[in-house]
Amino acid sequence: IEMAIETLQKSDGLSTHRSSLLNSHLQWLLDNYETAEGVSLPRSTLYNHYLRHCQEHKLDPVNAASFGKLIRSIFMGLRTRRLGTRGNSKYHYYGIRVKPDSPLNRLQEDMQYMAMRQQPMQQKQRYKPMQKVDGVGDGFTGSGQQTGTSVEQTVIAQSQHHQQFLDASRVLPEFGEVEISSLPDGTTFEDIKSLQSLYREHCEAILDVVVNLQFSLIEKLWQTFWRYSPSAPPDGTTITEPSNLSEIESRLPKGKLITLCKNESILKWMGNCDHVMYQALVEILIPDVLRPIPSALTQAIRNFAKSLEGWLSNAMNNIPQRMIQTKVAAVSAFAQTLRRYTSLNHLAQAARAVLQNTSQINQMLNDLNRVDFANVQEQASWVCQCDDNMVQRLETDFKMTLQQQSTLEQWAAWLDNVM
Amino acid sequence: IEMAIETLQKSDGLSTHRSSLLNSHLQWLLDNYETAEGVSLPRSTLYNHYLRHCQEHKLDPVNAASFGKLIRSIFMGLRTRRLGTRGNSKYHYYGIRVKPDSPLNRLQEDMQYMAMRQQPMQQKQRYKPMQKVDGVGDGFTGSGQQTGTSVEQTVIAQSQHHQQFLDASRVLPEFGEVEISSLPDGTTFEDIKSLQSLYREHCEAILDVVVNLQFSLIEKLWQTFWRYSPSAPPDGTTITEPSNLSEIESRLPKGKLITLCKNESILKWMGNCDHVMYQALVEILIPDVLRPIPSALTQAIRNFAKSLEGWLSNAMNNIPQRMIQTKVAAVSAFAQTLRRYTSLNHLAQAARAVLQNTSQINQMLNDLNRVDFANVQEQASWVCQCDDNMVQRLETDFKMTLQQQSTLEQWAAWLDNVM
DNA sequence: CTAGCGTTGCCATGGCAACTGGTG
DNA sequence: CACCAGTTGCCATGGCAACGCTAG
Numbered sequence: 096i097e098m099a100i101e102t103l104q105k106s107d108g109l110s111t112h113r114s115s116l117l118n119s120h121l122q123w124l125l126d127n128y129e130t131a132e133g134v135s136l137p138r139s140t141l142y143n144h145y146l147r148h149c150q151e152h153k154l155d156p157v158n159a160a161s162f163g164k165l166i167r168s169i170f171m172g173l174r175t176r177r178l179g180t181r182g183n184s185k186y187h188y189y190g191i192r193v194k195p196d197s198p199l200n201r202l203q204e205d206m207q208y209m210a211m212r213q214q215p216m217q218q219k220q221r222y223k224p225m226q227k228v229d230g231v232g233d234g235f236t237g238s239g240q241q242t243g244t245s246v247e248q249t250v251i252a253q254s255q256h257h258q259q260f261l262d263a264s265r266v267l268p269e270f271g272e273v274e275i276s277s278l279p280d281g282t283t284f285e286d287i288k289s290l291q292s293l294y295r296e297h298c299e300a301i302l303d304v305v306v307n308l309q310f311s312l313i314e315k316l317w318q319t320f321w322r323y324s325p326s327a328p329p330d331g332t333t334i335t336e337p338s339n340l341s342e343i344e345s346r347l348p349k350g351k352l353i354t355l356c357k358n359e360s361i362l363k364w365m366g367n368c369d370h371v372m373y374q375a376l377v378e379i380l381i382p383d384v385l386r387p388i389p390s391a392l393t394q395a396i397r398n399f400a401k402s403l404e405g406w407l408s409n410a411m412n413n414i415p416q417r418m419i420q421t422k423v424a425a426v427s428a429f430a431q432t433l434r435r436y437t438s439l440n441h442l443a444q445a446a447r448a449v450l451q452n453t454s455q456i457n458q459m460l461n462d463l464n465r466v467d468f469a470n471v472q473e474q475a476s477w478v479c480q481c482d483d484n485m486v487q488r489l490e491t492d493f494k495m496t497l498q499q500q501s502t503l504e505q506w507a508a509w510l511d512n513v514m
Numbered sequence: 515i516e517m518a519i520e521t522l523q524k525s526d527g528l529s530t531h532r533s534s535l536l537n538s539h540l541q542w543l544l545d546n547y548e549t550a551e552g553v554s555l556p557r558s559t560l561y562n563h564y565l566r567h568c569q570e571h572k573l574d575p576v577n578a579a580s581f582g583k584l585i586r587s588i589f590m591g592l593r594t595r596r597l598g599t600r601g602n603s604k605y606h607y608y609g610i611r612v613k614p615d616s617p618l619n620r621l622q623e624d625m626q627y628m629a630m631r632q633q634p635m636q637q638k639q640r641y642k643p644m645q646k647v648d649g650v651g652d653g654f655t656g657s658g659q660q661t662g663t664s665v666e667q668t669v670i671a672q673s674q675h676h677q678q679f680l681d682a683s684r685v686l687p688e689f690g691e692v693e694i695s696s697l698p699d700g701t702t703f704e705d706i707k708s709l710q711s712l713y714r715e716h717c718e719a720i721l722d723v724v725v726n727l728q729f730s731l732i733e734k735l736w737q738t739f740w741r742y743s744p745s746a747p748p749d750g751t752t753i754t755e756p757s758n759l760s761e762i763e764s765r766l767p768k769g770k771l772i773t774l775c776k777n778e779s780i781l782k783w784m785g786n787c788d789h790v791m792y793q794a795l796v797e798i799l800i801p802d803v804l805r806p807i808p809s810a811l812t813q814a815i816r817n818f819a820k821s822l823e824g825w826l827s828n829a830m831n832n833i834p835q836r837m838i839q840t841k842v843a844a845v846s847a848f849a850q851t852l853r854r855y856t857s858l859n860h861l862a863q864a865a866r867a868v869l870q871n872t873s874q875i876n877q878m879l880n881d882l883n884r885v886d887f888a889n890v891q892e893q894a895s896w897v898c899q900c901d902d903n904m905v906q907r908l909e910t911d912f913k914m915t916l917q918q919q920s921t922l923e924q925w926a927a928w929l930d931n932v933m
Numbered sequence: 934c935t936a937g938c939g940t941t942g943c944c945a946t947g948g949c950a951a952c953t954g955g956t957g
Numbered sequence: 958c959a960c961c962a963g964t965t966g967c968c969a970t971g972g973c974a975a976c977g978c979t980a981g
Contacts, residue, residue: 138946161972579948582968597940604970
């Protein structure tokens with residue numbers, strides 16, 4: 096609103112000679128961001144958006160520090176905060192947000208990752224608590240404040256955009272049948288059939304929400320399936336999903352479920368199912384340990400992993416111990432795997448950075464020596480007794496050494512050899 | 515003086531429970547540094563001193579930022595400056611210096627380097643301008659201000675400390691004889707002998723000052739040898755070294771020197787001598803391209819290299835062109851080599867840092883996985899169908915992969931193989 | 934007068950330690 | 958109450974650009 100004034104003032108005061116460049120950046124910033132109280136945006140996010148914008152428009156970007164100056168000169172009164180879990184704090188601009196109608200809202204950094212995964216979105220309406228999109232980001236968006244970029248929001252915006260289908264029933268391998276020796280007392284073969292299909296659908300629903308990264312919905316799914324009834328109903332539990340619950344209850348009453356849970360064969364079968372499902376989930380969340388994963392997603396996954404065990408054991412509070420133990424053990428292993436994979440992924444990214452750095456330094460070295468070689472050839476007569484031919488051989492040799500990603504020690508050996 | 519107050523106040527206000535630690539650091543700081551106007555100290559120097567002090571006293575050091583707090587709480591009113599040549603600026607504390615009587619004055623950071631080079635010091639009094647130690651740091655201590663750490667000062671303090679001998683005549687290889695076909699007009703065989711021995715001594719003197727890193731003295735040496743007489747004597751040239759000059763003049767008059775300089779054989783011979791000498795100098799300055807060299811020394815060497823050509827051509831202003839050209843070409847090549855080697859050294863250090871970083875990350879990875887393997891073995895039954903044996907084999911395999919400094923790609927292959 | 938260079942202001946980012954609010 | 962974890966103040970370091978001086 097009143098920023099137009101600042102804008103003009105700024106662009107007049109500073110640019111004049113390179114106004115085209117600055118104005119382009121400026122316009123883009125004004126088009127996509129606005130001041131807003133109480134919200135913050137990670138600096139890196141903003142800067143990355145800017146870098147992408149520059150790349151797309153073939154502008155050469157300024158560095159982060161200068162970009163910071165620009166931002167602060169446009170959006171006055173920005174404060175700085177450092178948010179994130181302990182030891183992972185990131186710098187944020189506090190007092191700015193992406194404009195609600197900005198294309199950046201659907202082109203978040205996670206997009207590239209989600210796009211690489213071929214498998215968005217579109218949930219089948221199954222036994223899933225109906226929940227508003229903007230009511231979800233409750234427990235796992237970092238430390239819980241509005242950072243302006245919730246993974247779930249992003250992803251969901253995307254799913255609405257892409258409208259692609261992913262059929263959980265196709266992704267999730269078959270579960271196999273219960274191999275039961277004798278029916279438990281008071282149950283029929285039909286009940287077992289019901290359990291099988293119900294559990295299959297339950298697992299597909301879980302897979303659905305995981306595909307959509309709506310991790311927090313899992314808790315509700317579990318509670319629904321395991322007929323969770325809080326020992327002391329805390330507040331007005333607005334009868335959540337009566338339809339789903341009653342449908343489930345009609346297909347397999349809670350009593351029978353509990354009976355079946357005590358059966359050894361059922362236990363074994365469900366363990367196998369979980370195994371299959373969790374493997375599928377890992378595949379979905381981290382299809383390739385080496386592929387970069389946006390840190391927001393990593394964080395979300397780790398928080399997810401942290402919550403899993405608690406959710407499950409809580410949801411199953413009325414189920415026989417044996418079953419709880421089996422399933423909680425499985426989910427713990429799953430959580431552990433998620434933690435391990437995200438750690439590995441993180442390390443892989445770090446390692447990649449370091450290696451690229453190495454390459455860059457080698458490249459520098461190479462360049463430096465290339466430049467020098469002209470000179471070396473002049474000096475050849477006095478530096479050593481070698482002729483130009485020799486020097487060129489050396490050069491080739493050197494390049495080869497570089498290309499094979501030589502370690503410093505190999506390089507030392509090479510130098511020793513030469514000098 | 516009035517800092518004792520600050521001291522007590524500080525140590526009372528802050529420490530109380532870990533007073534021993536703080537007081538130790540504090541006492542050391544107060545013993546070795548004092549506020550002083552108009553001088554600055556590189557922060558890294560100060561911090562390195564501190565680190566050494568901690569190492570020697572088995573105290574665990576605080577990080578640079580916290581150390582900064584400490585310093586500023588003790589020496590009030592420190593300002594910060596960034597000094598150094600363009601692109602090489604370093605942060606300094608402005609308003610503090612090493613106490614004149616502090617042992618740090620003779621134990622500067624360069625010591626470790628000088629100690630590694632086995633070859634200090636003790637100059638033979640040859641045709642070298644007598645110069646006071648504290649009058650030397652004129653042209654190459656960075657940007658010339660008093661940074662409190664002149665390489666030359668350091669080195670000389672050291673030489674006085676070590677009192678070791680290095681005989682330039684032993685380090686410098688033999689020069690060989692002049693192979694002359696016919697004596698130039700007006701010269702005798704004796705003159706040639708004189709030139710040979712004079713030049714040999716001259717070169718040994720050069721080697722001496724280079725060993726002592728007193729680079730700025732070289733100019734005077736050249737001027738003396740080449741009978742430099744400024745076209746317009748600028749100011750009261752207080753008859754510098756009349757003894758040396760007159761001795762040289764008596765052994766080989768300037769006229770004969772000039773005559774000899776026109777002789778092709780002499781030219782060739784002197785070129786060879788220079789070649790030998792410069793190689794020796796390179797050996798002395800940079801005996802091992804891969805060994806870390808303190809940045810102050812690198813900088814000094816580079817400045818030295820920058821000055822060389824100018825000094826020589828200026829000193830030889832009364833000498834025949836042909837000789838000047840030959841010798842200036844040689845010294846240029848020498849300067850170029852110095853530049854190249856210092857660059858290489860710098861890059862080597864950078865590369866080493868990067869590689870160590872890589873190793874560290876690999877180490878982390880290794881640790882992480884080691885921790886995990888206990889867990890993995892529990893999970894083995896469900897994560898995959900492999901038994902513990904298999905897991906252990908994997909672990910070994912993984913370690914091997916790490917040890918061979920695998921690149922990320924190799925590592926990727928390994929992971930692919932496993933997962 | 935211009936080009937080069939040291940210096941410095943402003944911004945970024947990151948570590949540590951102190952503070953603080955929620956939790957067993 | 959102790960403890961944990963997010964937040965923030967203070968300091969470090971480093972890049973870029975603007976400023977001012979000096980030498981050609």
